[in-house]
Amino acid sequence: MSEKKRSISALKNGTVIDHIKNENTFKILQILNLKDEHLMIGTNLKSKKLGKKGIIKVADKELSKEELNKVSFVAPKATIALIKDYDVKKKFEIDFPKEFVGVAKCGNYNCITNNEPVETHFFTLSQDPIIVKCKYCEKVFSNELEII
Amino acid sequence: MNFKGRDVISIGDFSKDEIIHILKTAKEMESNPKLFLVGKLMGTLFFEPSTRTRLSHEAAMEKLGGAVIGFADPAVTSKKKGETLQDTIKMVDQYVDVIVMRHNHDGAARAAAEVSKVPIINAGDGANQHPTQTLLDLYTIQKSQGKFDGLKIVMIGDLKYGRTVHSLAVALSHFKCEQYFVAPKSLKMPKYVITHLKDKNIKFYETEKMGGVLSKADIIYMTRIQEERFPDRAEYEKVKGVYILSKSKLKNVKKNMKILHPLPRVNEITQDVDNTPYAYYFEQAGNGIPTRQAILALILGAKK
Numbered sequence: 001m002s003e004k005k006r007s008i009s010a011l012k013n014g015t016v017i018d019h020i021k022n023e024n025t026f027k028i029l030q031i032l033n034l035k036d037e038h039l040m041i042g043t044n045l046k047s048k049k050l051g052k053k054g055i056i057k058v059a060d061k062e063l064s065k066e067e068l069n070k071v072s073f074v075a076p077k078a079t080i081a082l083i084k085d086y087d088v089k090k091k092f093e094i095d096f097p098k099e100f101v102g103v104a105k106c107g108n109y110n111c112i113t114n115n116e117p118v119e120t121h122f123f124t125l126s127q128d129p130i131i132v133k134c135k136y137c138e139k140v141f142s143n144e145l146e147i148i
Numbered sequence: 149m150n151f152k153g154r155d156v157i158s159i160g161d162f163s164k165d166e167i168i169h170i171l172k173t174a175k176e177m178e179s180n181p182k183l184f185l186v187g188k189l190m191g192t193l194f195f196e197p198s199t200r201t202r203l204s205h206e207a208a209m210e211k212l213g214g215a216v217i218g219f220a221d222p223a224v225t226s227k228k229k230g231e232t233l234q235d236t237i238k239m240v241d242q243y244v245d246v247i248v249m250r251h252n253h254d255g256a257a258r259a260a261a262e263v264s265k266v267p268i269i270n271a272g273d274g275a276n277q278h279p280t281q282t283l284l285d286l287y288t289i290q291k292s293q294g295k296f297d298g299l300k301i302v303m304i305g306d307l308k309y310g311r312t313v314h315s316l317a318v319a320l321s322h323f324k325c326e327q328y329f330v331a332p333k334s335l336k337m338p339k340y341v342i343t344h345l346k347d348k349n350i351k352f353y354e355t356e357k358m359g360g361v362l363s364k365a366d367i368i369y370m371t372r373i374q375e376e377r378f379p380d381r382a383e384y385e386k387v388k389g390v391y392i393l394s395k396s397k398l399k400n401v402k403k404n405m406k407i408l409h410p411l412p413r414v415n416e417i418t419q420d421v422d423n424t425p426y427a428y429y430f431e432q433a434g435n436g437i438p439t440r441q442a443i444l445a446l447i448l449g450a451k452k
Binding site: 110116 | 340
C-alpha cells in the first residue's frame with residue numbers, strides 16, 4: 001500500500017468515494033444522510049485532477065443507484081471503490097446520468113414540482129460545468145440546486 | 149404526419165415540418181371549415197383567468213361541431229378543496245376527448261399530460277409556455293406576408309418576462325428571418341434565447357432605440373412594459389414613454405408592414421394606429437380560431 005493511501009485508515013468493508021471536489025466533501029455527507037455510519041474523511045488532499053480533493057470512506061455500506069445519482073450531482077468526477085476484506089472488489093467512475101429524477105429540488109419556486117406532489121425531473125445539458133433543465137418548468141440551472 | 153393523441157405543451161416539442169403542417173392545416177380550416185369534430189367533447193380547465201385564449205378555443209371547438217364543458221374560475225372547483233392537479237386531470241379525462249388547460253404554475257401542463265389519457269393543450273402554464281399563441285403568431289405572420297424567409301421581425305418592449313416573444317423568437321429560428329430586439333437594458337431578451345439563436349446562426353440585433361429599426365420591419369411585435377417588472381421606479385419612469393407606438397412614428401415604414409400584439413394592450417400602441425393599414429393585432433386574435441381548429445382536428449385524429 002502506498003504512503004498516499006495510508007493517509008486515511010484502510011477500510012475493511014464498505015465504499016470509498018474518491019476525487020470529490022474539495023469544497024463539496026461535507027456536502028456528500030449531508031446528501032447521503034450519513035449520520036450513524038463509521039466514516040473516515042479526508043480533505044485538502046493533493047490531486048492531479050482536481051488540485052485539492054476530498055475522500056470519504058463509509059464502512060459497511062454500498063451505495064444504491066439513487067445515492068450514486070445524488071453523489072454525481074455534487075461530485076461528477078468522483079470514483080467509487082467497493083471494498084471487501086481490505087481488497088478493492090470493484091472500482092468505477094460515476095456515470096453522469098442523462099436525467100436526474102427525484103434528486104434535486106427545482107430552483108424555480110413557481111415550478112409545479114414545488115407546489116404539487118410531482119417528482120422533480122431534470123435533463124442534463126452539460127456535465128462540466130453541470131447544467132440541467134427542468135422537465136416541467138423548462139428553466140435551466142447549474143449545480144446550485146438543493147438536493148432532496 | 150400523424151398528430152393523433154399528441155399533447156401540445158411546448159413549442160420546442162414541434163419540429164419545423166410539424167409547425168409548417170399545423171399552419172397549412174390552419175389555412176385549410178380558414179378557407180374550408182367543416183364539422184370535423186361532431187360528437188367530440190373538449191374540457192376547458194382554466195385555473196387562471198383568460199379571455200382570448202379560452203373563448204377562442206371554445207369557439208374553435210364549437211365551430212367544428214364539437215362541444216365544450218369546463219370552468220373559468222378555480223374557486224368553484226375541487227382545487228379549492230385541496231385536490232391535486234393530477235387527480236383533477238385523472239377525473240376529467242374520463243369525461244372528455246381533449247383538455248385545454250391554463251394554470252398558474254410553470255410546468256403544470258407537462259405534469260398534467262403525464263397522467264392524462266386524452267391530449268392536453270397547454271393554454272399557458274405560469275410564465276413558461278403558451279404554444280398555441282406562438283402557432284397563431286406564426287400563422288399571422290405567414291398569412292400577412294406570405295412567407296417567413298427573408299422577413300425582418302422587430303420585437304419591442306418587455307423581452308425579458310414576455311413568454312410570447314421568447315417562444316416566437318425560438319420558433320422563428322426554424323426559418324431564415326432576421327430578428328430585431330428593442331428593449332431597455334433591464335428587459336433584454338434572456339440569455340437562453342440569445343444562445344439558441346447563435347447556435348442556429350440566426351441573424352439578430354439588439355438595441356434600446358426603437359426609431360432606427362421601424363423602417364426595416366416587415367412585422368413589428370409589440371409587448372407591454374409593466375411597471376412592476378422594474379426593481380427601480382426611476383428606471384421605469386425613464387423608459388415608460390419610449391416604447392409607445394403611435395401613428396406619427398409610422399411615417400417611413402414598409403407598405404406591407406404589420407403590427408402584432410398578443411393583447412391586451414394598455415397604452416403601448418395608441419388608438420390612432422388602429423385605423424392604419426399596419427394594425428393587425430385584432431386579426432391576429434382572430435387567427436386564433438383557425439390555428440386552434442387545426443390543432444384540435446389534428447390531435448383528435450379528424451385531420452392528418
